[in-house]
Amino acid sequence: MQAQIIPLLRVQRCLLGSIQYGLHDHRAWEMGQHVLQEAKRLSPRAVILDFTAIPLIDSFLSRVLLDMAKALHLIGTRLLMCGLPDAVIISMVELGIVVPPGTAVRDVDAALDMVDAG
Amino acid sequence: MQPWTWLTQDERKTFVVRDEDDLMHCRTAAMDLAARAGFSQVDCVRITTAVSEIVRNALTYAGGGEMVLQYEDETVTITVHDDGPGITDVEMAMRDGYSSSQSMGLGLPGAKRLMDSFDIETNAGSGTTIVMRKKRYGMDRSAEAAAR
Numbered sequence: 001m002q003a004q005i006i007p008l009l010r011v012q013r014c015l016l017g018s019i020q021y022g023l024h025d026h027r028a029w030e031m032g033q034h035v036l037q038e039a040k041r042l043s044p045r046a047v048i049l050d051f052t053a054i055p056l057i058d059s060f061l062s063r064v065l066l067d068m069a070k071a072l073h074l075i076g077t078r079l080l081m082c083g084l085p086d087a088v089i090i091s092m093v094e095l096g097i098v099v100p101p102g103t104a105v106r107d108v109d110a111a112l113d114m115v116d117a118g
Numbered sequence: 119m120q121p122w123t124w125l126t127q128d129e130r131k132t133f134v135v136r137d138e139d140d141l142m143h144c145r146t147a148a149m150d151l152a153a154r155a156g157f158s159q160v161d162c163v164r165i166t167t168a169v170s171e172i173v174r175n176a177l178t179y180a181g182g183g184e185m186v187l188q189y190e191d192e193t194v195t196i197t198v199h200d201d202g203p204g205i206t207d208v209e210m211a212m213r214d215g216y217s218s219s220q221s222m223g224l225g226l227p228g229a230k231r232l233m234d235s236f237d238i239e240t241n242a243g244s245g246t247t248i249v250m251r252k253k254r255y256g257m258d259r260s261a262e263a264a265a266r
Contacts, residue, residue, distance in 0.1 A: 087163040095228035
């Protein structure tokens with residue numbers, strides 16, 4: 001059995017994961033696959049990824065997240081990203097990275113409120 | 119765990135880049151150097167993000183290369199060199215969205231925006247050398263507190 005890339009917790013029929021360190025490119029890709037597999041298996045209302053502890057988001061990781069959002073959308077599941085650190089947000093904007101529209105929220109509570117609101 | 123130590127003198131280190139592990143190592147080293155030199159948190163992330171983009175380019179397009187990380191006169195200088203195919207049209211490569219692979223095409227222009235200075239020397243068939251610099255403004259001690 002393959003070890004989980006990031007543990008995904010079930011909270012209020014959503015899947016919640018926390019990205020806690022810089023990801024090797026390959027592991028970032030595996031994470032995307034893992035999230036998609038779990039979402040297909042468990043049919044959560046949304047996948048919520050928390051980025052509080054991430055050191056940076058570069059164009060590669062951004063691409064993995066964009067592709068993940070598109071794939072989740074195709075199985076009717078929403079992706080929400082929360083907890084982006086200020087320094088990371090500033091670098092992302094300057095780098096020119098786009099996050100999928102409607103995906104970014106302040107924190108996990110805001111994400112759950114948004115899912116409840118439908 | 120190593121005790122936190124401020125950078126009290128000039129520093130220069132060379133890193134070989136052959137694979138993803140080396141890329142991660144470059145990122146960690148850049149973040150660590152920037153933090154110990156007293157760069158603001160935002161600048162630490164800017165510098166490390168620029169390193170991630172440019173070193174990844176060397177890996178993707180040239181199969182590897184070398185990064186030199188240097189700190190002198192309150193300025194961090196990052197030099198990334200590869201012996202790859204070079205960039206035939208630098209002007210095109212510096213435009214957002216242009217990519218000769220499946221990437222987003224933000225690496226070169228993005229790194230330029232993140233850093234204070236950005237110079238690129240390249241020729242088709244003779245490799246690429248990128249030199250980027252960022253100057254430290256003030257001294258941010260919050261990283262030391264976080265490390266304790």
